[in-house]
Amino acid sequence: MKEQDMVEMIDLTFSYPGEKDGAVLKEVNLEIEKGSFVAVLGHNGSGKSTLAKHMNAVLLPVGGKVYVEGIDTADADRLFEVRQRVGMAFQNPDNQIVATIVEEDVAFAPENLNLPREETAHRVETALKAVDMWEYREHSAHQLSGGQKQRVAIAGIIAMMPHCIVLDEPTAMLDPLGRTEVLNTVKKLNEEQGITIVMITHYMKEATMAQRIVVMDRGRIAMDGTPREVFSRVEELKDLGLEVPQATALVHELHKLCPALPDNVIDEQEAADAILHLFKEGAV
Amino acid sequence: MKDITLGQFFPGDSLIHRFDPRVKLIALLLYMVELFLVKTLFGFVFMAALLALAVLISRIPMKLMFRAVRPLLLLILFTSLLNLFYTKGDTLFRVWKLTATWQGLELGLFMVLRISLLVLSSSLLTYTTSPIMLTDAMERLLSPLKALHVPVGELAMMMTIALRFIPVLVEETDKIMSAQKARGADFESGGILKRAKAMVPILVPLFISAFRRADELAVAMECRCYHTDGERTRLKSMAMARRDHVLIAVMLLLIPAILFGTNRVAFSIIPKTL
Ligand SMILES: Nc1ncnc2c1ncn2[C@@H]1O[C@H](COP(=O)(O)OP(=O)(O)O)[C@@H](O)[C@H]1O
Numbered sequence: 001m002k003e004q005d006m007v008e009m010i011d012l013t014f015s016y017p018g019e020k021d022g023a024v025l026k027e028v029n030l031e032i033e034k035g036s037f038v039a040v041l042g043h044n045g046s047g048k049s050t051l052a053k054h055m056n057a058v059l060l061p062v063g064g065k066v067y068v069e070g071i072d073t074a075d076a077d078r079l080f081e082v083r084q085r086v087g088m089a090f091q092n093p094d095n096q097i098v099a100t101i102v103e104e105d106v107a108f109a110p111e112n113l114n115l116p117r118e119e120t121a122h123r124v125e126t127a128l129k130a131v132d133m134w135e136y137r138e139h140s141a142h143q144l145s146g147g148q149k150q151r152v153a154i155a156g157i158i159a160m161m162p163h164c165i166v167l168d169e170p171t172a173m174l175d176p177l178g179r180t181e182v183l184n185t186v187k188k189l190n191e192e193q194g195i196t197i198v199m200i201t202h203y204m205k206e207a208t209m210a211q212r213i214v215v216m217d218r219g220r221i222a223m224d225g226t227p228r229e230v231f232s233r234v235e236e237l238k239d240l241g242l243e244v245p246q247a248t249a250l251v252h253e254l255h256k257l258c259p260a261l262p263d264n265v266i267d268e269q270e271a272a273d274a275i276l277h278l279f280k281e282g283a284v
Numbered sequence: 285m286k287d288i289t290l291g292q293f294f295p296g297d298s299l300i301h302r303f304d305p306r307v308k309l310i311a312l313l314l315y316m317v318e319l320f321l322v323k324t325l326f327g328f329v330f331m332a333a334l335l336a337l338a339v340l341i342s343r344i345p346m347k348l349m350f351r352a353v354r355p356l357l358l359l360i361l362f363t364s365l366l367n368l369f370y371t372k373g374d375t376l377f378r379v380w381k382l383t384a385t386w387q388g389l390e391l392g393l394f395m396v397l398r399i400s401l402l403v404l405s406s407s408l409l410t411y412t413t414s415p416i417m418l419t420d421a422m423e424r425l426l427s428p429l430k431a432l433h434v435p436v437g438e439l440a441m442m443m444t445i446a447l448r449f450i451p452v453l454v455e456e457t458d459k460i461m462s463a464q465k466a467r468g469a470d471f472e473s474g475g476i477l478k479r480a481k482a483m484v485p486i487l488v489p490l491f492i493s494a495f496r497r498a499d500e501l502a503v504a505m506e507c508r509c510y511h512t513d514g515e516r517t518r519l520k521s522m523a524m525a526r527r528d529h530v531l532i533a534v535m536l537l538l539i540p541a542i543l544f545g546t547n548r549v550a551f552s553i554i555p556k557t558l
């Protein structure tokens with residue numbers, strides 16, 4: 001166990017009770033470094049959500065071990081220590097918000113932790129300000145937009161002051177505007193507060209925000225690397241049922257025709273720059 | 285369906301909003317008891333005026349108040365008609381074999397007023413109190429029952445979640461209904477049996493979705509360290525102020541005021557000449 005690891009999974013194996021079709025996670029070994037931003041990709045049913053739920057002891061390994069900052073998640077006496085360190089947000093904000101009023105919902109975790117009232121109030125304020133929802137503290141959650149609701153749900157997690165937040169497809173139910181809001185919030189939390197982020201997503205573009213991408217396939221880790229490394233393996237990704245970002249795919253195809261082009265661009269800007277550069281060089 | 289305002293909260297900072305929620309709950313209970321003590325029309329007018337005053341202070345639009353009664357209109361009408369025809373007394377008019385009486389008219393009117401005021405007063409409570417504060421207040425008032433191993437905290441949490449999900453499920457029902465209508469489902473015509481049958485394609489998806497939500501919410505609550513053993517703090521403290529003492533005193537004084545005051549005002553719609 002390295003000092004700087006937020007989460008460490010060793011030979012993690014898991015199957016749901018009563019399910020006969022074999023293990024959902026098969027001997028997964030994964031370390032999440034403190035302060036990093038990791039995206040997890042994989043097609044439906046590849047075990048992403050199951051993997052995520054092991055990071056804060058919602059599920060416990062059938063085989064192998066999971067450590068959160070050195071704490072064994074299977075240690076029942078330290079359950080709340082684990083859950084406080086690793087918070088978790090889900091796809092549907094409606095099903096995560098417990099209380100009707102925004103500030104009351106954000107207070108839910110501190111209340112459960114039986115923190116003093118002043119501390120609870122302070123954390124609610126800090127958390128709501130961190131997601132830019134402080135003005136909405138007295139609003140009823142039901143009347144907010146999807147992006148706002150999801151930010152309130154994230155505030156509810158920040159109020160635990162976790163060192164890591166795991167987000168399971170947090171933008172899947174949002175419109176483009178809400179998606180941007182949530183992604184900016186997540187990015188800010190990572191950069192300004194040093195909170196470790198593990199974000200499951202099926203939008204390739206979102207994954208490029210991360211420093212590291214882990215690709216899951218049938219309960220195993222199929223790829224692990226920087227976005228640039230992972231996206232340059234276009235054929236392999238396609239075999240795993242994943243689409244690479246359009247800009248990457250385009251330049252990848254062009255690269256086959258014209259090897260002067262790089263094979264590892266990750267967004268439109270880089271693609272445009274590479275192509276422009278090519279013209280300026282007069283190679284075409 | 286959009287009209288269902290059950291358990292909704294409209295934030296504000298009026299005097300009514302600021303009363304201690306425990307005191308509001310007790311005041312509501314007293315008001316309800318008093319509605320059953322009232323025996324004269326004058327008494328009802330008096331009680332209605334008090335409620336109207338409270339609504340004015342709360343700045344809740346009257347329109348919203350009436351929306352709360354609307355779903356019960358049919359029930360209220362039905363019970364008052366029963367009263368009108370089935371009370372013995374002096375004949376007012378006859379329809380077919382039924383005789384409406386003056387006494388029945390008065391009793392029916394009382395019934396309308398009593399039910400409406402019951403619904404309106406409880407709506408005012410939920411409109412002006414956040415659900416969490418309301419369930420907290422209940423939890424605190426019922427906390428002596430913890431000694432008898434009644435899971436008061438858990439019951440309050442269930443209530444909180446139920447109130448929170450009413451608007452979500454109402455919206456969902458609306459969506460499912462429009463989806464079924466778009467496929468040609470018909471909820472408006474036919475007899476009771478046919479209509480009941482038409483509800484099945486709504487209820488099934490609604491239940492499935494409610495169970496899925498419950499499942500997800502339970503996991504989300506676990507992730508936020510929810511546990512049922514041991515204490516939980518509260519964001520908001522509850523402290524009674526002078527206004528709360530005054531409110532309780534007023535509500536208590538209303539009991540003798542009704543018994544020895546309004547109940548003795550011999551003011552009735554029944555003509556003296558009969
Ligand atoms: N609660 C459950 N009970 C039984 N099987 C489940 C449960 N949740 C997920 N599974 C199964 O585990 C596999 C992985 O699911 P999941 O982790 O949700 O994948 P992903 O999030 O990548 O779509 C799937 O085959 C799914 O059917």
Ligand SMILES: [Mg+2]
Binds near residue numbers: 049168
């Ligand atoms: Mg999933």
